[in-house]
Amino acid sequence: MPKSFGDRAGDMLVGAALTASLGAVALLLRKRKKGQGPDDSVKKAILEALDEARQSHPNIKLPHQHERKMQERMGRISAAEEDLHSEGQERRMVTVRVPATSANLGPGYDTIGMALDMWSEITVERADKFEIIAEGEGSDDVPRDETNLVVTGMKAAFAAAKKPMPVLKYHCINRIPYARGLGSSSAAIVAGLIAGLVLAGHQLPCWGSEELLQLAASIEGHPDNVAPAIYGGIQLGLHTGERWTSERVNTPPGIQLVLFIPDFIGKTSDARGVLSETVSRNDAVYNIGRVAWLVNALSTSNMDNLHIGVEDALHQPQRGKAVYKHLYPLIEAANAAGANGCFLSGAGPTVMAITSGASGDIFAQRLSERVDWTVAEAMVRTAEAVGVKGQVYITSPAEHGAQVVSAEPAFSSKVVRFKGDV
Numbered sequence: 001m002p003k004s005f006g007d008r009a010g011d012m013l014v015g016a017a018l019t020a021s022l023g024a025v026a027l028l029l030r031k032r033k034k035g036q037g038p039d040d041s042v043k044k045a046i047l048e049a050l051d052e053a054r055q056s057h058p059n060i061k062l063p064h065q066h067e068r069k070m071q072e073r074m075g076r077i078s079a080a081e082e083d084l085h086s087e088g089q090e091r092r093m094v095t096v097r098v099p100a101t102s103a104n105l106g107p108g109y110d111t112i113g114m115a116l117d118m119w120s121e122i123t124v125e126r127a128d129k130f131e132i133i134a135e136g137e138g139s140d141d142v143p144r145d146e147t148n149l150v151v152t153g154m155k156a157a158f159a160a161a162k163k164p165m166p167v168l169k170y171h172c173i174n175r176i177p178y179a180r181g182l183g184s185s186s187a188a189i190v191a192g193l194i195a196g197l198v199l200a201g202h203q204l205p206c207w208g209s210e211e212l213l214q215l216a217a218s219i220e221g222h223p224d225n226v227a228p229a230i231y232g233g234i235q236l237g238l239h240t241g242e243r244w245t246s247e248r249v250n251t252p253p254g255i256q257l258v259l260f261i262p263d264f265i266g267k268t269s270d271a272r273g274v275l276s277e278t279v280s281r282n283d284a285v286y287n288i289g290r291v292a293w294l295v296n297a298l299s300t301s302n303m304d305n306l307h308i309g310v311e312d313a314l315h316q317p318q319r320g321k322a323v324y325k326h327l328y329p330l331i332e333a334a335n336a337a338g339a340n341g342c343f344l345s346g347a348g349p350t351v352m353a354i355t356s357g358a359s360g361d362i363f364a365q366r367l368s369e370r371v372d373w374t375v376a377e378a379m380v381r382t383a384e385a386v387g388v389k390g391q392v393y394i395t396s397p398a399e400h401g402a403q404v405v406s407a408e409p410a411f412s413s414k415v416v417r418f419k420g421d422v
Contacts, residue, residue, distance in 0.1 A: 091201065091408060091409060093126070095406040095407070096123075096404055099116055099398040099401060100119070102183070102257075102350075104344070104346060105310060106343040107312040108224065110224050112224055113183075114228055116395055118182070118398075124150075124170050129169075132172065134174060135173055136174035137178050149189050150191055152189060153194075154195060156193060156215050157192065157194075157197045157215070161196075161197065161202035179265035179267065179268075180266060180348075180350045181347050185268075186225035189219050189226060230401045231400075232400035233397065233399055234249040249295055250299045252301035255303070256354070256395070258392060258394050259345065271319055275319075290308065297309045307340060310342065319347075324349050326349070331351065334378060337375045337377070340355060
């Protein structure tokens with residue numbers, strides 16, 4: 001909608017006021033450079049300029065104030081429109097794709113995670129009797145009763161919608177290796193939640209509350225897998241004391257992920273069981289520095305710094321010594337072969353290396369411009385040398401998270417169509 005004359009005039013006045021205020025700041029900066037002004041005068045002038053601009057026109061918002069912008073937008077929606085948006089049409093069937101995730105990325109224990117371009121698919125439909133059909137990875141191991149985490153997520157979704165959960169049939173095509181440190185549990189939870197919301201015809205607020213994340217993290221217990229499973233990319237997640245919250249971290253372009261996936265499963269309870277209840281000051285300082293280094297390397301796409309940023313003292317040494325004899329030999333082999341960094345994926349046993357240099361479709365690119373294949377060969381040889389069997393899977397980060405790929409009835413119409421005609 002075009003701005004009114006009053007709004008345009010207000011913008012002009014604010015611009016003039018801000019320009020004048022910043023001009024005063026610039027003068028103070030010049031004086032300070034010449035030693036003519038007190039140290040705190042510049043800071044005070046900047047704060048006064050920003051306060052004056054905000055008070056003159058309360059609609060001014062800084063670039064990072066995403067949630068404030070969204071809250072104001074939602075405030076303009078009437079109560080009737082809000083009801084229309086939150087309570088939609090119930091559906092008979094839905095199919096959801098959800099990505100694998102790698103948690104921790106080294107030092108970011110229970111805090112940082114990445115979505116991977118490796119997808120499981122779950123179809124849920126209303127039925128006369130309860131049934132779970134599973135195929136693919138871990139199909140012989142996943143529960144086929146109501147303890148299945150897809151069902152757990154489904155129950156939470158219908159509870160959020162304040163509707164009774166109907167009898168449902170589940171068809172799970174699992175492409176995420178089961179219990180290998182690649183977020184198969186989080187994928188099941190998130191897929192169940194999203195499928196349940198669609199079937200119930202219920203939508204959740206995101207800005208300012210992230211209610212889907214609240215539901216998923218409350219089931220999982222931490223956000224490092226569920227946040228990237230929901231939003232994609234690399235996510236930082238934490239609890240503020242009031243709620244779970246997350247922020248996306250930059251994903252450097254051209255990176256490849258080389259995963260060595262052992263043939264045996266790893267139980268999270270076993271991997272957590274070897275960790276100490278207390279942490280030394282030296283180890284805490286070590287990890288604080290590495291997490292900061294990691295986030296900075298990712299944010300600036302400085303791949304040369306990544307190998308330091310993925311180092312860890314809180315969980316990898318303990319797990320490498322007590323549970324995963326292949327961990328540090330594979331890390332050393334991957335780094336020596338040219339990886340930018342290598343670490344235990346989640347609670348293991350998968351070990352993931354990050355490489356760079358990919359451009360476009362890798363099968364049309366000269367192999368000598370990348371090192372993913374070289375790193376993969378080094379990891380396989382080293383695993384064989386320490387007596388661990390497995391396979392390598394080469395992929396890349398997934399920029400988006402779980403998504404609905406089909407529904408009955410469809411969301412698309414003849415006039416308004418969504419991607420894939422969902």
